[in-house]
Amino acid sequence: MNRTLLVTSSPRGADSLSTRFAIQIAEGILGHSGGSLAVRDLAANPPPHIAPAYIEGRITSPEERTPEQIEAVKIAQELVDELKAADVIVLGSGMINFGPSSQLKAWFDHVTWPGITFSYGDTGPKGLLVGKNVYLVTAAGGVFSEGAWAPFDFQTNYLLHLLGFIGLTDVEVVRVEGTVLGPDALQAAIANTETAVKSLLAKVA
Ligand SMILES: Cc1cc2nc3c(=O)[nH]c(=O)nc-3n(C[C@H](O)[C@H](O)[C@H](O)COP(=O)(O)O)c2cc1C
Structure with missing residues (x-):
C-alpha cells in the first residue's frame, strides 16, 4: 500500500502556492494509486526551535533523560517516525528571505538525526531514509x-541537499516562480505549475 506524507510549511496560509500545489500532488497520487495520506502542517503546528534539551537528550540513553529531554526527543521521534513510515513524501516550501521558512528549517533540525536518519561511515555521511x-x-x-538570481537560491538547493543528506535522493522538483513579479507573472507561474503538476501526475498514473 502506498503511504503518502504531505508536509506543508509556508506561513502564507490560504494564499500559499507551494501548499496549494503540494496538496494537489498528494491528492493526485492518492487518486491514482490509492493508499493512505498523513498530513504534517508545519505552519499550523510548527516544531520548536531545537534547544539543549533536544541536543543533549538525543545523545543520552532513554532511561537517563530528564523530563525536558524526554519531551524534546519525543517531538523529533514523532516527526522521524512519520517520515520513515511514508513511501511517498510531498513537501511544500515557500521562499522566505532566500531560504525555506523557519518552520521547515526547524523540521529538518529535528529529522536530521545522526544514527537515526543518517550515519557517518568510512566513506563519509550516509543517508538512512532510502527507497x-x-x-x-x-x-x-x-x-x-x-x-x-540563480546563485541566491538558498531554498531549492538547500532542501535538495538536506533531503539527500538523509537518504532522500529520488526527488522531483516543481517550481512556482515569479509569484511577486506582477499579476501577469503570477498567472504565468500558476499556469506553468498546473501544467507541470498535470504531467507529473500522468507519470504516476
Ligand atoms: C516574509 C517574506 C519573505 C520573502 N522573501 C522572499 C525572498 O527572499 N525572495 C523571493 O523571491 N521571494 C520572497 N518572498 C515571496 C515569497 O517567496 C512568495 O510569496 C512565494 O510565493 C511564497 O511561497 P508560498 O506561495 O508557498 O507561500 C517573501 C515573502 C514573504 C512573506
Whole structure:
C-alpha cells in the first residue's frame, strides 16, 4: 500500500502556492494509486526551535533523560517516525528571505538525526531514509531556476541537499516562480505549475 506524507510549511496560509500545489500532488497520487495520506502542517503546528534539551537528550540513553529531554526527543521521534513510515513524501516550501521558512528549517533540525536518519561511515555521511519518492514544491517571489538570481537560491538547493543528506535522493522538483513579479507573472507561474503538476501526475498514473 502506498503511504503518502504531505508536509506543508509556508506561513502564507490560504494564499500559499507551494501548499496549494503540494496538496494537489498528494491528492493526485492518492487518486491514482490509492493508499493512505498523513498530513504534517508545519505552519499550523510548527516544531520548536531545537534547544539543549533536544541536543543533549538525543545523545543520552532513554532511561537517563530528564523530563525536558524526554519531551524534546519525543517531538523529533514523532516527526522521524512519520517520515520513515511514508513511501511517498510531498513537501511544500515557500521562499522566505532566500531560504525555506523557519518552520521547515526547524523540521529538518529535528529529522536530521545522526544514527537515526543518517550515519557517518568510512566513506563519509550516509543517508538512512532510502527507497522513498519525494515531490518537492518550491515557490518563490522571484525567478531562481535560471538568470541573475540563480546563485541566491538558498531554498531549492538547500532542501535538495538536506533531503539527500538523509537518504532522500529520488526527488522531483516543481517550481512556482515569479509569484511577486506582477499579476501577469503570477498567472504565468500558476499556469506553468498546473501544467507541470498535470504531467507529473500522468507519470504516476
Ligand atoms: C516574509 C517574506 C519573505 C520573502 N522573501 C522572499 C525572498 O527572499 N525572495 C523571493 O523571491 N521571494 C520572497 N518572498 C515571496 C515569497 O517567496 C512568495 O510569496 C512565494 O510565493 C511564497 O511561497 P508560498 O506561495 O508557498 O507561500 C517573501 C515573502 C514573504 C512573506
